[in-house]
Amino acid sequence: MTIEEKLQHFKEACTADAIAAAEKILSDYKNALEKDFLDYQNSETRLADMEVKTETTRIDKEMNKELALEQIKLRMELGKKAAELKEKIFAQLEERLAKYQETPEYVALIDSQIERALKFAGNDEVKIYIDPNDESLAHDLSVRHDIDIAISKYPFHGGMRAVIPAKNILIDNSFEKKISEAKEKFDVDMEVL
Secondary structure, three states: OOHHHHHHHHHHHHHHHHHHHHHHHHHHHHHHHHHHHHHHHHHHHHHHHHHHHHHHHHHHHHHHHHHHHHHHHHHHHHHHHHHHHHHHHHHHHHHHHHHHOOOHHHHHHHHHHHHHHHHHHOOOOOEEEEOHHHHHHHHHHHHHHOOOEEEOOOOOOOEEEEEEHHHOEEEEEEHHHHHHHHHHHOOOOOOOO
16 A cells, blocks of 8 residues: 555545544534524423413403403492382382372271271370371361371371370371382392393
């Protein structure tokens, strides 16, 4: 083997070793870059997931807040509508009571209320009051029950009131009292509507 051939062989062997070493370095570097890229992707995915979760939570809270405000607004509107409806119902009731007070049935009701009050009082003194609007009935009622019927200074929308001083009792059969009690108990169920 000549020197030229030996040099050529040495050159080929060195080149092969250098190429192999370079390929190994490139392979290691490529693997390291792929690992770094994979780590970076995972890290960015986690960050994106956290941002999505944070933003979702913020949006949920904001929506819940808006929903709560809207529910409060709706409840207030329902309350207002219920109050309007209640007022309308009781206005109609008072109109009907006014018409009822012009009927013979109303006079019969006053008669029965006076009769019950007298029976309850027994032998005790009783003071019977009727509404100022019923003043025209006072004389007939006085004669019928053989008792003085007083006209109240204050209107109470019909019915009658009786006072039994000996027992310290007020019998309040006034329509005003009945309407007031009905208004307190009355509740409009807006969910049904």
